[in-house]
Amino acid sequence: MMFSQPLERLARLCSILGGIVMTAIMLMTCYSLIGRNFFDSALIGDFELTGVGAGAAIALFMPLCQLKRENIIVDFFTSKCSESTIFKLDRLGDLLMTVIFALLSWRCGAAAINAKETMGASMLLGFPDWIVFTSMCIPFGITAVIAAMQTVSQATAKDEAAA
Secondary structure, eight states: OOOOHHHHHHHHHHHHHHHHHHHHHHHHHHHHHHHHHHSSOOOTTHHHHHHHHHHHHHHHHHHHHHHTTOSOOOOTTTTTSOHHHHHHHHHHHHHHHHHHHHHHHHHHHHHHHHHHHHTOBOTTTOOBHHHHHHHHHHHHHHHHHHHHHHHHHHHHHHHHHHO
């Protein structure tokens, strides 16, 4: 499968950022639990930050997940299908992933614009909602591009092999 180096690097960078976000969530949770249980001093808004961080991290992991084709595949119904049928179903899956992630990116972008205009924020901390949506919009868009490239590159590779 041929992918541009910049796109692969971008997917790996997103994954690294997702790992940093998850590490920060873990450290914050430990700090909050220790403070709550030993010093009667909880971190205000830790649940909000955990939700925001988890959403961003999940979105950041998706480009590399799609690039490596590490999504969950249930092959119970296709285990006895021909190689040609499985290939066609895989291309259909790539196309559907392209559409789904393009729609997710578009809707997160629209939500970010709306949240910025209405100054939407979280309840306790007042954390701006547009940051949350933007942190999901970009990786979802990258995932859509990767899925589209997989759809096209695999289909052309199959056509070239048949010729």
